[in-house]
Amino acid sequence: MTSGSTPPPALDAAALDGLEAVSAAVLAMSGHLEVREVLRRITASARSLLGAEYAALGVPDDHGGFAQFVVDGVTDEQWRAIGPLPRQHGVLATMLHEYTPTRLADVRQAPAFGGWPEAHPELKDFLGMPILDGEEILGAVFLANKPGGFTDHDERLLRMLAAHASLALANANLYERSRELTLAGERARIAHDLHDAVSQKLFSLRLTAKAAATLVDRDPARARQELHEVARLAAEAADELRAVVIELRPAxxxxxxxxxxxxxxxxxxxxxxxxxxxxxxxxxxxxxxxxxxxxxxxxxxxxxxxxxxxxxxxxxxxxxxxxxxxxxxxxxxxxxxxxxxxxxxxxxxxxxxxxxxxxxxxxxxxxxxxxxxxxxxxxxxxxxxx
Structure with a gap:
């Protein structure tokens, strides 16, 4: 620190509590690589961080709707009663195209509100935040029903969480794509093994069996030799298939x-x-x-x-x-x-x-x-x- 410089202002207790809460939420969602689990952790962390009654997270598909939709605060029985995923209507779907947060005192008064199914919980105050990777919208997290409503402080906390969520979700997406490429490579290798080994064995087996069939009447001794060769080739083919099947087993x-x-x-x-x-x-x-x-x-x-x-x-x-x-x-x-x-x-x-x-x-x-x-x-x- 240079002489005469002013020290930065100390963080008050509320700010420290907020940072600690964000830190705990980030740690909770960063230890997972499967996309679905990361989405679930982000949703639960956001709900817990802001003290909301309900939370949801939607991931866009290629048609303007939701490819995945995760909820927290709703029981499995309630979710089944609600019915199919929301698609291309309502406040939630419009959030998939918004780069800025949406905070509403009453979501039911929003122009885009299109109602909800009979079994859906009654929502009032609402806060939605996009999860961005540069210019790409990876998803949007939604919170509803906080006692006293959502504040500027809540919006800042959720923005911080969404920035970290973007990293966790991008990392999970890369992991799953890498795993898909690895599986594709393994399938190609196994297909190559099948072609090089098993298919050749089966081709030889068929030819040898045909030869044995033609020799049964005119040269029984030679036919027996060919049949022994059929048995040997069949055993080798079985070994090859067994080896390939073993490699297909999960590690x-x-x-x-x-x-x-x-x-x-x-x-x-x-x-x-x-x-x-x-x-x-x-x-x-x-x-x-x-x-x-x-x-x-x-x-x-x-x-x-x-x-x-x-x-x-x-x-x-x-x-x-x-x-x-x-x-x-x-x-x-x-x-x-x-x-x-x-x-x-x-x-x-x-x-x-x-x-x-x-x-x-x-x-x-x-x-x-x-x-x-x-x-x-x-x-x-x-x-x-x-």
């Missing part, structure tokens, strides 16, 4: 954590394949950031998939260890046929190695692969912690 990382999820998937693979598949961890793996846990799980799945599909192993071992930097070290080892990594690279066959390395780099991890013909394969991934 359950949020509920069970990385160690339990990985252990569960290893158990399923051990039951599904003739090879012995085992998992071991040292108890020192700390909770990792979500992106790191997802990368470890996906790389483990890819390494197991490669080993069981291509290496013809008798045993596959998966180990997970904690590291000094609070990260984790994953190792997937098989005693299968092995391969020459350089020859595979020159031939343009990647065995999922490119995607594994990309996943590792995305989370700041390091992936190494060691293999040789007849010597099995070891894949190691180290990722940093928080």
């Amino acid at each position: 359950a990382l949020d509920e069970d954590g990385l160690v339990a999820t990985l252990a569960s998937q290893v158990q399923v693979l051990d039951r599904a394949h003739t090879a012995t598949v085992v998992f071991d961890e040292d108890g020192g793996v700390r909770t990792l950031p979500p992106a790191q846990e997802a990368a470890v799980l996906r790389i483990a799945q890819e390494a197991l998939h490669n080993a069981l599909r291509h290496a013809r192993p008798r045993r596959v071992e998966v180990t997970l260890r904690g590291t000094r930097n609070r990260g984790a070290l994953l190792r997937v080892t098989d005693d299968g046929c092995g391969f020459d990594p350089e020859s595979v690279r020159r031939a343009g066959r990647h065995l999922g190695l490119v995607s594994m390395r990309d996943r590792a780099q995305t989370v700041g991890g390091h992936l190494t692969l060691t293999s040789a013909p007849g010597r099995g394969t070891v894949i190691e991934l180290e990722v940093p912690g928080a």
Whole structure:
């Protein structure tokens, strides 16, 4: 502070209480990533912050109405009795096109008021605030029925909350879009696996079965050989389908954590394949950031998939260890046929190695692969912690 400067005025108790209330509301809605839950938290926080009897939050669709509508202060039974969502009429819908707040002493006297269903609560004083991301209206929050009516102070508090709500809602939207892209990528990969593996097996199976049928009368011994080949191909196709179905199962990382999820998937693979598949961890793996846990799980799945599909192993071992930097070290080892990594690279066959390395780099991890013909394969991934 320079000499002679005037200190800023101290905040009075009411202002401090308001800031603390806004802070509590922001914390309540910022710890969630699913859009619906964020909308619910914003609505409940706004109602609690301003002491209103009812609160609602609408998100616009592409047709001038509501894509989503969340309420607080109304029971489930009341909401079902009210009926369908409000669409393109009334004060609420007009708020989806307003960049400024709307404060009314009696919402029933507003020109745009179009009434409400018989089971709808009786609303009087009203405060509506847009949730803006630049020039885009992400939604609008509405409050009604506060004892004594809404004040300038209430409007300032709600404006502050709406600014933070915009960040929380934009973050949740980005998260869901990212998840949709990830799911689309996983579907594309699984479709590729089905085409490359299962469909080829089934094509071979059909041809071999036809050959066996033509040989039954003139060369029964050869027909029996072909039928043995049919059985072998059918078993391989079943294994391929089983592997794809297992990969479709949800990871359950949020509920069970990385160690339990990985252990569960290893158990399923051990039951599904003739090879012995085992998992071991040292108890020192700390909770990792979500992106790191997802990368470890996906790389483990890819390494197991490669080993069981291509290496013809008798045993596959998966180990997970904690590291000094609070990260984790994953190792997937098989005693299968092995391969020459350089020859595979020159031939343009990647065995999922490119995607594994990309996943590792995305989370700041390091992936190494060691293999040789007849010597099995070891894949190691180290990722940093928080």
